[in-house]
Amino acid sequence: MGTTGRTLGLVETQRVVLFTEDDPLVLDSGETIAPVEVAYETYGERAADDRNVVVVCHALTGDANAAGHHGDPTRPGWWDTLIGPGKPVDTDRLFVISTNLLGGCQGTTGPSSVNPATGRPYGLTFPLFTVSDLVRVQRALLSRLGIESVLAAVGGSLGGMQVLQWALDYPDDLEHGIVVCATARLSAQNIAFSAVARAAIMNDPDFHDGDYYETGRGPDHGLSVARMMAHITYLSEESMRQKFGRRIQDRDEPRFDLGVDFQVESYLQHQGKVFLDRFDANSYLYLTRVMDYFDPFADRDATRDRLKATATKFLVLSFDTDWRFDSSHSRAIVRTLTAHRVPVSYREIPSPHGHDSFLLSVPEYHRTVAAYIDRALAEREI
């Protein structure tokens, strides 16, 4: 591995209020939210004709800071491997917009935001939303910025699900969708992992039905357990073996106790702990649930009509050791798109790193994205 290109360096999150009480966000459910503040970042220069816009859609626990850093160069954005000058999503040529998702907790309105109607955090009174709603907010931000069409939307995992929804909901506005290790419908096992994560959070005595913001403590135990379990699904069995094996933490001989002894335990405990500083338990509930219900091709007639209407072409990528959303999920997407004559390139990328591969500098993956975007840009110039 090895990242090509440079890093963006210092970047800044911007915030904008998109909806008002008079003109609220109307969700798929019919419920409304207002105002909706959105945190976003932009990288690169916007072309005069707006023909170089790329929208980045983040996964379950991402935020607006996809590339560059906020002051500490050792802590770059979550997709800094992919986005930057000379990188596959090349900010020397593209104008990249990255938003924090609706329902998130990193600057965009979500369950931890104050409900103006009550003066208190929404908690579980925040309405349930869909992937369409996530995309609706992104589209509204672009409109606010005066952008009417997008060269490409790109996302991994839940991000890829948003890219798919973009093409269905805004068929004229998206030229290319880059869908990485995503799914068009979670399997029973996928839902099962989500369900256990939510049970861990909601059973935590400090959860207080989601109304924990003013108690001075949240469902930290449950949230850290949820995060630990999720991490198992993000790594391949083989990468766990290589990374940790059965090695003992900080000593030669095992302690033989019930505490943290193996390196893999220490890693998971650490991941569970640091997550608490940056993520809200209610956001975790809503954003896992939005994935469970995602099933954009469920209605065959609607799928036919919408895919017939879409102008979007697709690059779909999966990783051979990903067992969170294995390649069969991506192949199912490709089958549906192909059946409706939507142009799609598909590749299964060899990578030992499991689901996490989409965040890493896997050369064949990066080359494939770079080549696809090069071609997309070249086609535009014709």
Place this chain on the structure above:
Amino acid sequence: MGTTGRTLGLVETQRVVLFTEDDPLVLDSGETIAPVEVAYETYGERAADDRNVVVVCHALTGDANAAGHHGDPTRPGWWDTLIGPGKPVDTDRLFVISTNLLGGCQGTTGPSSVNPATGRPYGLTFPLFTVSDLVRVQRALLSRLGIESVLAAVGGSLGGMQVLQWALDYPDDLEHGIVVCATARLSAQNIAFSAVARAAIMNDPDFHDGDYYETGRGPDHGLSVARMMAHITYLSEESMRQKFGRRIQDRDEPRFDLGVDFQVESYLQHQGKVFLDRFDANSYLYLTRVMDYFDPFADRDATRDRLKATATKFLVLSFDTDWRFDSSHSRAIVRTLTAHRVPVSYREIPSPHGHDSFLLSVPEYHRTVAAYIDRALAEREI
């Protein structure tokens, strides 16, 4: 599927005290426990020459009631599919002994038992033990019953690990070991799942460092989350798809909320809940930990010496859709045994049911065990 043979009908658990303060159980760690009460059941008639004894070793959450029932025929023992008159472990011909494990919570001394030195439950003062210690207690029970050699030991998962240890620790006493979907060393991913389960329990505010017995409540939330997560690993992705798919519980249309909506969620919640009635959280900690540390072939010289000395022949079985301990674990056992010229038959059994297959009436699995035991009995008669 379909079980051949009959069920044993009503059976009874017996209890015996095996060790005393003057003659305590000495664990691998050097620590001692006394007394050790052991719950066990026997099925079939003991032959005059004791040459028909089969020891059953249970998995993580089993108990002494392997076959027959305790009054409710709809709730047979956990291995009633395999053990009974005319079944693969045929109680018309065999004398079967099934014990609850040391550290368990179903009649055998464990963390929930009263420590005579304090008059209070052991909790986390119960010493950590090894698979060797589990087997040591089984061997002591047989000695008490006057049994000096065993035709076969049989077990699945943690049960199979005990069978392997039997052959290493009592090389002259065990003729056949039947090791089903087990492992000789957990992988990093296997340990990771255990670690998250323990974190769920130990982080539960009602855990009180394991000293919860007199508080009127235990770490139920944590234990149920641990059990829910474990259940995901017991089923194959395919069997989950067949069993539940994305079907909604008790209605046609989804509720669209954060609660239990999909059938797979309802199943897991139920499994988590009913588990609380029959299992102790501390036992869960100890019995998962004993698996993490199990690594009987780690010392090459000792392995060589001990396998050279063993008289045991093996049947090793795995299931093709098991991802808790996949076939590579069984093949590793077979490789080690074969390298040391220990006779071993190995089969990977096709079954859609994942790790749980070992508890189910999978015809090829049952035929294989039946044929192996038939041959073992026939050899004895020569």
